[in-house]
Amino acid sequence: MSIRLLLRSSSLRISLLYGVLFIAAVMIVLLFIYFTTVGYLDRQTDSDLNADMRGLMGQFEAEGRQGLVQNIAQRVRQNPDGEVVYLLTDSEWQPLSGNLDQWPTSPIDEQGWTDFLLYEWDFEKETRHARALTTSLPEGYYLLVGRDVAERDHVQHLILDALLWALAITVVIAFGVGLLVSSRVTRRLENMNRTARGIMEGDLSRRVPTDGSGDDFEQVGINFNRMLDRIQALMTTVQQISNNVAHDLRKPLTHLQHRLEEARDSDPDRAREALEKASHETDELISTFNALLRIARVEARGWRSEFTEVDLGVLLEDVGELYEPTASEKSQIFEVFTEKGMFVQADRDLLFQGIANLVDNAIKYTPAGGTIRLSSESSSSTILVTVSDTGPGIPTELREKVFQRFFRVDDSRTTPGNGLGLSLVHAIADLHKADIRLADNSPGLKVELSLERHADH
Numbered sequence: 158m159s160i161r162l163l164l165r166s167s168s169l170r171i172s173l174l175y176g177v178l179f180i181a182a183v184m185i186v187l188l189f190i191y192f193t194t195v196g197y198l199d200r201q202t203d204s205d206l207n208a209d210m211r212g213l214m215g216q217f218e219a220e221g222r223q224g225l226v227q228n229i230a231q232r233v234r235q236n237p238d239g240e241v242v243y244l245l246t247d248s249e250w251q252p253l254s255g256n257l258d259q260w261p262t263s264p265i266d267e268q269g270w271t272d273f274l275l276y277e278w279d280f281e282k283e284t285r286h287a288r289a290l291t292t293s294l295p296e297g298y299y300l301l302v303g304r305d306v307a308e309r310d311h312v313q314h315l316i317l318d319a320l321l322w323a324l325a326i327t328v329v330i331a332f333g334v335g336l337l338v339s340s341r342v343t344r345r346l347e348n349m350n351r352t353a354r355g356i357m358e359g360d361l362s363r364r365v366p367t368d369g370s371g372d373d374f375e376q377v378g379i380n381f382n383r384m385l386d387r388i389q390a391l392m393t394t395v396q397q398i399s400n401n402v403a404h405d406l407r408k409p410l411t412h413l414q415h416r417l418e419e420a421r422d423s424d425p426d427r428a429r430e431a432l433e434k435a436s437h438e439t440d441e442l443i444s445t446f447n448a449l450l451r452i453a454r455v456e457a458r459g460w461r462s463e464f465t466e467v468d469l470g471v472l473l474e475d476v477g478e479l480y481e482p483t484a485s486e487k488s489q490i491f492e493v494f495t496e497k498g499m500f501v502q503a504d505r506d507l508l509f510q511g512i513a514n515l516v517d518n519a520i521k522y523t524p525a526g527g528t529i530r531l532s533s534e535s536s537s538s539t540i541l542v543t544v545s546d547t548g549p550g551i552p553t554e555l556r557e558k559v560f561q562r563f564f565r566v567d568d569s570r571t572t573p574g575n576g577l578g579l580s581l582v583h584a585i586a587d588l589h590k591a592d593i594r595l596a597d598n599s600p601g602l603k604v605e606l607s608l609e610r611h612a613d614h
Contacts, residue, residue: 171339172334172335172336172338172339173332173335175335176331176332176334176335179327179331180324180327180328180331183323183324183327184324187320187323187324190316190320191316191317191320194313194316195313195316198309198312198313199309202288202304202306202309203270203288203290205304206288206289206290206302206303206304207290209241209302210290210292210300210302213225213228213229213300213302214292214294214300216228217294217295217298217300222245222253222296222298225245225254225294225300226245226253226254229243229245229254229255230254233255233256239256239275239305240304240305240308241303241304241305242255242256242257242275242287242289242301242302242303242304242305243255243256243257243301243302243303244256244257244260244300244301245298245299245300245301246260246298246299247297247298247299248297248298248299250299253298255301257301260299260301261273261289261301265291269290269291269292270288270289270290270291271288271289271291272286272287272288272289273286273287273289274286274287275287275305285305285306285307286305286306286307286310287303287304287305287306288303288304288306289301289302289303289304290302290303342374345374345378348365348366349365349377349378349381352364352365352381352385356385361385361388361389361392362389363385364382364385365378365381365382366378367379367382413435413439417431417432417435419431420432420435464502464503464504465502465503465504465505466500466501466502466611467500467501467502467503467505467508468497468498468499468500469495469499469500469501469533469540469542469608470495470496470497470498470499470533471497472505472508472509472512473493473495473512473531473533473542474493474495474497475509476493476509476512476513476516476531477491477493477531479513480513480516480517480520483517483520484520484529487520487523487525488525488526489520489523489525489526489527489528489529490526490527490528490529491520491528491529491530491531492528492529492530492531492532493530493531493532494530494531494532494533495531495532495533496533499533499535499540499610500610500611501540501589501608501609501610501611502609502611503589503608504588504589507585507588507589508585508589510581510585511581511582511585511586511606512531512542512544512606514578514579514581514582515544515582515604515606516529516531516544517578518578518579519544519545519546519548519602519604520546522546522548522549522602523546523547523548523601524548527546527547527548527601528546528547529544529545529546529547530543530544530545530546531543531544532545535610536610537610538609538610539607539608539609539610540607540608540609540610541605541606541607542605542606542607542608543603543604543605543606544603544604544606545598545601545602545603545604546598546601546602546603547598547600547601548600548601548602549600549601550597550598550600550601550602551595551602553597556595559579559595560579560580560582560583560593561580586606589608590609591606591607591608591609592605592606592607593605593606593607594607
């Protein structure tokens with residue numbers, strides 16, 4: 158897969174967009190963590206200074222200036238590292254006690270807080286930050302209590318560094334995963350595009366590769382391949398139909414041509430007879446094309462919006478009434494076993510025509526004295542319609558082929574017909590999502606049509 162194809166892919170842009178949004182969300186979380194942690198450290202420092210200030214002010218109230226000076230001196234001795242800062246001055250800001258040489262020059266807010274640099278006047282010592290709380294005492298004294306916050310700053314820097322590293326790792330992971338996901342999606346889409354290009358170039362055998370993952374792309378690939386299988390089957394059917402039409406219609410068209418030539422060169426009586434035969438053969442040709450058109454219309458419908466609720470029992474009784482006289486003329490026994498109240502969602506006219514074709518075939522190929530039976534049986538979810546006869550039947554190896562257009566069993570080629578009746582039945586069954594099966598009736602043939610029963614009945 159080329160880099161240019163990846164860079165132009167919409168999946169990469171989407172991945173980068175989600176990566177940026179993810180990084181922004183992580184930044185918000187990290188900033189929240191940072192300011193929460195730093196705020197806690199600041200509040201802890203201020204709380205300690207407040208407590209220390211209250212203690213010293215209590216000492217001043219209890220023991221006066223001398224007691225406060227001694228207390229500060231003791232605290233300074235207990236903290237030789239200078240982490241705690243104290244300073245007591247008189248009204249002229251002259252130091253009286255503490256470990257600062259002078260009062261800080263940094264501004265002081267309304268609550269008495271100030272931030273300043275330690276040892277800013279002593280270049281031999283390390284300059285560090287301090288935070289202090291100041292107040293004025295009775296008799297004109299000024300008191301400062303502070304903390305060296307270098308350790309706090311160090312902790313803040315460590316937290317900040319850790320968060321920045323976390324952000325950097327997040328950026329790498331987000332964009333890395335985005336590139337991986339995008340490349341995988343682009344690769345699978347390119348497989349589909351490559352398959353489509355191959356098909357457009359004429360290779361109908363191309364299929365989208367699937368990996369069995371069961372994800373969305375897998376389902377799209379499976380459905381795409383099913384669509385291609387269907388298209389290839391239809392193309393094969395069109396080719397077969399073209400070949401069959403050319404083969405099966407050549408003979409009647411040749412006969413028709415001979416009849417017309419015979420009518421042209423014969424006397425009036427023979428010409429009239431030739432024209433009558435030509436008219437009969439023309440009717441057969443028209444019947445064949447009408448059958449093809451009916452099959453095409455059924456297959457092209459593809460939708461079921463015109464379906465209505467049909468009582469299959471009533472429909473089978475109507476088919477029986479239509480074909481009872483025809484069976485009687487051939488001295489055949491025609492039996493109908495069904496009951497009313499079996500409802501299906503169907504196009505009544507098409508379903509009637511399909512079952513009528515099955516009965517018509519059974520009567521046509523069953524010899525005199527034979528039996529044709531039209532029956533139905535229902536379960537909670539399906540209704541099974543069966544048309545059985547005692548005719549010659551169909552060999553097992555040919556039972557799938559008889560649904561192809563113009564296909565006829567050798568023994569039936571002398572019987573009138575065009576080999577399209579069962580093709581029409583198969584198309585009607587597909588439209589109704591019904592299963593059709595041919596079985597041995599011992600003797601004869603049994604055709605079973607299974608339809609889904611209407612849920613409300």
